[in-house]
Each structure stands twice: as C-alpha cells, then as structure tokens.
Amino acid sequence: MSIVLGANQYGKAEVRLVRVLRHGGRHELCDLNVTVTLAGDLAATHLTGDNAQVLPTDSQKNTVYAFARSHGVDQIEDFALLLARHFVTAQPAISRARVRIEEYGWQRLGPHSFQRSGGEVRTATATCVDSEFDADSDADAGLVEVEAGLTGLVLLNSTDSEFTGYVKDPYTTLPETTDRILATAVDARWRYQDTGVDWAGSYAGARAALVDAFVGTYSLSLQQTLYAMGHRVLAERPEITEVRLSLPNRHHLLVDLAPFGLENPGEVFVATDRPYGLIEATISRAGDGVG
Amino acid sequence: MSIVLGANQYGKAEVRLVRVLRHGGRHELCDLNVTVTLAGDLAATHLTGDNAQVLPTDSQKNTVYAFARSHGVDQIEDFALLLARHFVTAQPAISRARVRIEEYGWQRLGPHSFQRSGGEVRTATATCVDSEFDADSDADAGLVEVEAGLTGLVLLNSTDSEFTGYVKDPYTTLPETTDRILATAVDARWRYQDTGVDWAGSYAGARAALVDAFVGTYSLSLQQTLYAMGHRVLAERPEITEVRLSLPNRHHLLVDLAPFGLENPGEVFVATDRPYGLIEATISRAGDGVG
C-alpha cells in the first residue's frame, strides 16, 4: 500500500501590523494580527524539496505590510479579501488563499493618544478559491467566502439562570438550581452570503445581537442561551447566513459558609478555572448547507 | 426563511486527573487532562431549555474520576475508549462521544518521587458513534475511531537545512540560504485502523519515527521534512493509517554583526516569536479516504 500526500497548506502566522492614519494632527490607529494560509500545487516541495512553486512565508509577510501602505486598511474583511485575492491571482500554483485577521480595539484618549480596549478581539477570515475551472466566473477574483466574528467577549448574568430537569445517572451529584451565575467568554463566527456588505455596520449589529440575547434571555441552560444568541444574529442580520458559537461555561460555585455559621444566599462565589463546560453549536438558515 | 439548529455538541473540558497506583512502596503516577464532548438528540435544550436529555457536564467529570478508580488507567487510548463507549451506551440521547486525553510525562526519581518531564504531551482521542441504525454491528460498542499524537516536542537541527529555488515575487526580499537552523514544535496526530493495538508500543514507535526522520532528513524545505516525518511513521507502523502534522517554523535569524566589525558565520542567531511560518499536511495510505 503506497503512502501519499493528502491535504496540505502553509503560510505566515501572526503578522503584527499597526497602521497610523494621519488626518493632520488627528490620527486613526489600526492594530492587526494577520495570518495567511495558502494551498495549491505544493506536492513537489513535500516530496522532493523542489520549492519552485513556493512563495516564501517571508514574502507573504512583506505583502501584508506593503498592501497596508499601498491600499490602506479600513474594514478587516476588505483587507483580508484583498490579500486573499492577491495570492490566488498572483501565484499560479496557489488555488486557495485564506487570510485571517484579528483586530485589537483601541479607545481614543486624544488626537493621537489611545488606550487598548481589553480582551475582546474582532476577527475576519476571507477565503478565495481559484476559479480557473469555471470559464464563466470572474477569473480574477475567484470564489470568495467571508466570515467575521469575535473572541474574548466575557459576559455574566448574576441571576435569571436555572439548571434543572437534567438526566440523573449514577454519577450525578450536581444539585438542581433555580438561581445561578451564568458566565462565558463568547467565541463567535458568522458567515456572509456575499461580499457586498457594510462590514462595520454588520459587525456592530451582530455583536449587539449577541450581547442583547445573552442579557435578555432567562436561561434554562447555556445551550438555550447560545441558541438565542445565534438566532438573534440571524433574525436581525439578513446578510448573515450562519453563526457558529463556542461558549465555555465559566462555573461560579456558591461557597459553603455553613461551617462558619453563615448562610450564603447567592452572594459569595468561587470563580473556577478548570474544568469547565463547553457548549458549541451552529445556527443557520434552513436550506443552507450546514457544516 | 426559517432559522435552524445545526451541528452541536457539549461536554466537560480539562478534567485534571492524577492517579497514583501503589505496588507496595513503589508507586506509578498517571497525570491526565480529560475532555469529554457529547453530541446527539440535544435540540430540546437549545430550543426550549428542556434538559431531559442533558447529562450534566458535572456528571461527566464525576464519571472520569470514578472510572479511573473502578477500571484503572493504563494506556490513555484505552481509557478514552472506555469513557467514550460508556457515554454512548449509557445515554440514549447521545449518539457520538469523543474523549480527548492529554498525558503529562513524569520521570521517576525514587520509589514514590517524580519530576515533570517538560513540555511534551502525549495525546489520544477516542470517538464512539452509536450504531443503533446498523443491526449487524456490535450494538454495545458502536463504531469507534482512535487517534493518538503528541504536542510540544520541540526539535532543532543546527545545519543540514537549506531554503532555495523558491518563487521570487515583487515582495520577496528573503535571501536564499544553503545553511540555516530548522526548528519546530511538533504537533502530530495519527489515526488507527482499529482498536486492537499495543498502544504504548505504537506510540513509542511513532514518536521515534517522527524524531528520526526530523534528525535524519537533509532539509530543502520544512514541507519536505514534514512529509518525511509522516512518511516514516506510516512506513514503520502498519497499524497507523494516516498522520496529520502541524509544524510551526520557529525562525532563527542570523544576526548582522558587520556594524561591529564581526563576521557571523552561522554562529549567533536571534530566536523570534512572531510571525512564524506554519506548515500543515496529512500523509496517508493510498486508497484511504483522506479529509
């Protein structure tokens, strides 16, 4: 039985780019972490070390910086698309380019002074597939797909969360509760139907939908809250076709203060690190192919 | 257009389990991080908050600890299989259970004294799918798949690595080199054809194959080294059907000492953190369905 090379890809990860846009004395700041991943006709370098089809990852990095200067950076979805299209168009051997960007938020303190906003990160991923085999499509652009999302948005409801009525197997000791803390760090990705989108408005709207649904849902399970969050995004943002959510359940355990003669009516909790529940789901529009 | 729940799963992540096995005064130590992920008929909890089919993640955690006591832990592949089979068998609503285990190595210092071995981690993932729809199969066991692997194995060759003959596009400034440092942190996963395997022997053999191929390959690209590593595993371990490798290129840049009147003939390097190349591929046996 012979041994063969299967799916493969390569690229440059975590290119840290900060761009300052100067409108006279008033500056705009853009702080990105860009990861490029390329796939295509790359068997030779694996099998024989022939690099004739390999664009160095160092060149990919240079391209990120050069394009930031020559094209500017406004919405990260557009910058990811620009880069992904470039790699599949400019490199004959590359049939798929994926560019993932993380954007770190900064809050303005002055005309050219800023403060990092914290742990929340906006993300976008553009994937461009070479369409050489389809003569009717736009061969320069190829087929594209855009995902956006966020990570590190930590949310907590200090009440309006129950967990009851679950399976009791021989290993179940968890007491049912009708009032607990529900906390999570939202990791969300949503997929667009096409690329003609007001990215900034769509991001703000999707983010607000996630937050509003978390805040407004009386939760019977983190699954229910998750579904409500994804449903809200799709209900409010017609340009989004699918939402994937990964929500760790950051358990807050009520401390037993009885040994010290104290009641603890939902007041003092220990925030735990590990283990944690992890709830994941995709919510999509009916009729779409859901992965 | 209606909104629907798509693929979903849940479970308990990072259950930290340490087991001490006492043979008189001589102890064996087993240090694990166990993550359980369940999928199945879980729509109700998402859509209405009805938890009647939800086994709490706390119960999953308890099961890990109880099984460690009642069944013991020898090879992590077997412990992962045991747990995965339990969840699909014992929980009618659960049609797929995946148990991923990380094992941290300890080196013996005495009869009951140990030292952590370092950053390298052995991994195993067992997935058990309920086979209720197939009357001919073993309904108790279901369909199972076992993957093993390792992370955090940091390897470096201080020579016998070139990078030449690559694409020069307008953004290429990287000089060709016939002598560079090649360093990576191996992240490898390999898939087994069935479950009747000498797990310890197979792990040791696969790990040795990875290391030997890295050490013994005169590298023209990290892709070539990667392929050699995967190929070696498959060539030497017939029980393994596929290997996936993810290799960051931990760049070591030669420092320019000319401003200080010094040559630097491959002696002084700066080890960089970001950005880094990332090379990923699957190597498999021809005829297998490769994802």
Added chain:
Amino acid sequence: MSIVLGANQYGKAEVRLVRVLRHGGRHELCDLNVTVTLAGDLAATHLTGDNAQVLPTDSQKNTVYAFARSHGVDQIEDFALLLARHFVTAQPAISRARVRIEEYGWQRLGPHSFQRSGGEVRTATATCVDSEFDADSDADAGLVEVEAGLTGLVLLNSTDSEFTGYVKDPYTTLPETTDRILATAVDARWRYQDTGVDWAGSYAGARAALVDAFVGTYSLSLQQTLYAMGHRVLAERPEITEVRLSLPNRHHLLVDLAPFGLENPGEVFVATDRPYGLIEATISRAGDGVG
C-alpha cells in the same frame, strides 16, 4: 559555620472571589483575586515540621470567603486591611500579614448583566505589622501600610515622541528619531501616608493623573514620560506619598517598504514582542524614606 533560617513567609495565593450584592433586582458585582502572605514565629515548621503555629493556607482561603459574606466588600483597600488586621490580631504567631488584591473590572449591561472590561486590573496591598513591642500604639490594629495601583493599562501615543541625543557607543546602530510611536503597559503602585482615605476617589484620581500625563507629555524619552506620570500623581493627590512605575517600551518599528518602491512616512509599523525596553523608577516626596 552554621546554617540558619532567614526571612520567610507563607500564605494562600490567588483566591478567586466573586461577590454579588443584590439591591432587589439590581445587582453589584465584585470580582477579586486575593493573595494572603503571613510571616512571624514560623521557625518550628521549617526546622522540625512542628505546625503548632501554622494556620493552614486553606483556613486563610476560608477566611477570605467568610469575611466577604460577613463584612461585605466595598473598596479593595479596606477589604485588604480588614483581612491583614485579622490575621495579625487573631494569630499570636503572626507578626506581619500582607494581603494583595487584584480587582477585575466589569461594565454594566443591565440590572444583573455585566461585561468584563478588559486587561486593566486595579490592585491594592495592605500590610499589617503586629505592634506588640510598642505599648503606646494601637495594639489591636498594629502598624499598617496601604499601597494601591493598577496593571495592564496599555497606552499609546502615535506621535509627539522623540528619541535623540543618546550615547553612541561602538554597539549603537539605532537611528535617532524625532517622531515615533510610544506605547507601554502601565504597571503602577502608589503608597498612602495613612488609611483614612477615599479609596475610590483616590484611585480614580491617580489613574486619571497617570493617563493625562502620558497623553499630555511631549516625550523625549520614556523615562521623561514615566517621571511626568509619577510627578502628576503626587502633585494632584496629596494623600499619596510615593509612586513606583514599571513601563515596558512596547517597540513599534517602522517597516522598510523601499524594496517595494514605497515610502513609509510613519504609517506602517510592526509591533514587536521581544526584546523590549523596561523603564522603572520611584517618584516620591522629598524627605520621605524612599526604597
């Protein structure tokens, strides 16, 4: 020459405490990480393993939770003082207790809904020394010292920063610049003269002084900015007697785009991780003993 036990201390580190204060349906959230360190007559446990003077660190942890319930938590300086005083008072063997608290910020989203504010952390450390040897002092309270501060406040000026006129030794290749990005993650601690302080107001004032001085200083060196920040705190907050600042210089390097036919007039930068400059100083009032 004999071997002796010198300075020693012990305690419980990183007690994670979340407290929910309920005013009807409107909740307040307090999220802390508490570290207790005790010193005193503890030679026996070191020398012979006699624990008769050792309060278990587990009991220290319990005390944190019990006091959060029985005394509440408002300002972290007061909670740290309460705990520190308790340990020196209640434990005859303990002559010095230090309680360090980190407070994580949460922004309100609703009556009982919150979002983590990000990387910035408010800190306080109270140290209480048993005054048994000084009959004239308040024997119950002992001598106390309070420090407050913050970490993780990331600030950036995209201009108004120069670095010129420095020493040029044979290893200097850095070009002088009259326009660079200046960025840092502020780690500040300030010391109070006594404990009768409006902690919340003082914290807000000191934080604002740090930020305002960073924003408003035309910087000739990060040292100059650091001094301006510490000076501003002391100038505006008479209750503070000393400020210590530790400021990493988060270098942003202008990318050389000339190989691509592009100028780069202060627009595209690479944000680097390592190495980084680190500038540290104490600013205090004249006449104070400064460590």
Added chain:
Amino acid sequence: MSIVLGANQYGKAEVRLVRVLRHGGRHELCDLNVTVTLAGDLAATHLTGDNAQVLPTDSQKNTVYAFARSHGVDQIEDFALLLARHFVTAQPAISRARVRIEEYGWQRLGPHSFQRSGGEVRTATATCVDSEFDADSDADAGLVEVEAGLTGLVLLNSTDSEFTGYVKDPYTTLPETTDRILATAVDARWRYQDTGVDWAGSYAGARAALVDAFVGTYSLSLQQTLYAMGHRVLAERPEITEVRLSLPNRHHLLVDLAPFGLENPGEVFVATDRPYGLIEATISRAGDGVG
C-alpha cells in the same frame, strides 16, 4: 513638599540569543534569554528628557549579540559577568549593571540535532557595581555579585507527606492527613561568595542537592521540605552563601468517590490550579547579612 526622583533603572529585557558552536560536524547549542538592567546618573532623562547619559536599550541588545560572537558563551554566570562588567566600565554614567540570563536546556539527538528539555530553566544574575569611590579596589572590575538558580523544576512525592498539628481557628475545615501528595515547582536562587567558581559543577551540585532533599525528606510541612532543600545546598556547596526558595504548593485533592459506592484509598486526585499555597524562605550561613 517637593517631588523627587528616587531609585530608577532601565534596560533591555528578554534578548533571545541562540548560539551554535561548530566543532566540525558536531555542534553545541546554547539558548539564552538575556535581560540587562542599568542604573546610575540617569536623572536628566527623567527630569528634562536629556538623553546624553542614556545608552539605548537597542545598543544593549546589540552588545549581547556581539559579545556572544567575540567572547563566546560557555557558563551563563561568566557571560552575565562579562556583560555586567562591560556596561559599568564602558559607560561613565552607569554605576550598577545587572544581567539576568535564563538558559533553556536542549538534549542532544545527533551531531547537530537537539530536543528542548522541557520546562526547567537554569538562571544566573550578575550584578556589577562601579567602585570608582574606592581607590583601593579594582576599578576596572568593580564589586560583583553572582546569583544562580533554576525555575520550572516540577517535583512530586506521592506519599511520605503529612500535614497535622496545625492551628485550628474558626475558619479551619481542613482535615489533618498523614498521607498526601506533595508537589511543587521549584523556584530557587542561590548567592555566591565570590566569582572564582566552577559554575557548571556548582549548578549541578546545587540542583542535585535540591532534588535529593525533596525526594529524601519525609515531609511534615512544605516549609520543612523547603528548609531541608536549602540546608542541603549550603551543606554540600561551600561556595554558596545563601539560598532563597519559593515553592508553590500544587494541591492534589483526593476525590470523594463515596457517592458512587467507591472507596478512594489515596488513588484518584484532582490536580488544582488556584488557589495554591506559597511558601518562601531564605536559608543562609550564620553571620552573613541576610536580606
């Protein structure tokens, strides 16, 4: 009351240096993280931004790389001394230089192939104080002090550890135990009396003493184990004058399996992250000034 600049220092942190020494085809690898800290007549840059006395941290970084080439790197204590002496000697304004080096271990796999050894890190710190005010001393060398140590050495005894006889206050719920797991991550620093030392031999000896004492001590408290470790170093290594140890107590809690009808005779434990006990002490030779 005027505001004054107190103690201050600056330098370059985390200069990552990898050096390859080639003996024909057989290579030696040295992997370091170097941090330089300088103090002296630096008031001007703080007060007015006059940098005439400031050696850029970039030049400090260059010096590390250039010295690695021109002087080589053998023992990190010597390399730290070399650098520290250089900065106080070559820079008139600098009266104290401190160079801290972390060395990452690599295990040989072949003539020029290596594997990272894991989490354990060898450390050394050399401090050189300018002796210009003392005409009788060696003005070129100044006063020097060398510390060495290690971090990240994780040790565990699975028995021979008790914790009993401690204080029971109203917040004590911890049950006494005569058999527990004792685990820690050793952070040790030791100070030398002078600089004419076989650094490699002394390091190996001190490390072995720490490990042997941990393994061989029947522990009644982690304090007792700590003291035994420090005492052993001083007893066996006359060139070392003081040892400082910081030992987190990595708690392993016996899991209560009674709800599942199982006993748990010291077999199944949960390894916890936070909170943790933290035990710190200095052990020194009588007659020395101990900080």
